[in-house]
Amino acid sequence: MPFEHLTFDHVGIRVTDLAVAEAFYERLGFLRDPAEFAPAVQACGLVHPSGLRIHLIFNGVPAPEGNVLLDAPIKRPGYTHAAFVIDRMDDLIAWLDREGIAVTEGPITMGHGRRKVCFIRDPDRNVLEFNEIG
Known part of the structure; x- marks a missing residue:
């Protein structure tokens, strides 16, 4: 085993429109972490009051098939x-x-x-x- 300690850091979720996605995840309690907003790499970190974090990767292209x-x-x-x-x-x-x-x-x-x-x-x-x- 290459490591003894393993916890989950975050999940990256690809989205097409940052404003729309961020508004949706805010409804679930996630708020933008200004320290994890990285427009150069099209990523926006959000954190929930529980400490759980997600990253919205805002370079998605809409897919007609869903x-x-x-x-x-x-x-x-x-x-x-x-x-x-x-x-x-x-x-x-x-x-x-x-x-x-x-x-x-x-x-x-x-x-x-x-x-x-x-x-x-x-x-x-x-x-x-x-x-x-x-």
């Missing part, structure tokens, strides 16, 4: 989604409904202690998974 990793008939290799742990799925589902954000799958039950799982999509059709563990 998410090229999940929606296209040929399945290409790549990261398909980011998964988050939440406290209460019922509260999330109610909030998503109030906000007009569609649940694309779930809530369903999956293994490894996941009591409830649901999936949504951001404005660029990137998939976000939410897990209630318990």
Whole structure:
């Protein structure tokens, strides 16, 4: 094993319009970290009050078929989604409904202690998974 300590730092999410994507993720509680705004490399770091970080990579080109990793008939290799742990799925589902954000799958039950799982999509059709563990 090349290292003993391993934690997750962030996930990079490619988007087509930084303002639209940032507004969406702000609704989920993520706020821009000015120290991680790097227009030269088209990246914008956002941080959630929990400490979780994401990077919006704002050099995406719109794809008419939707998410090229999940929606296209040929399945290409790549990261398909980011998964988050939440406290209460019922509260999330109610909030998503109030906000007009569609649940694309779930809530369903999956293994490894996941009591409830649901999936949504951001404005660029990137998939976000939410897990209630318990």
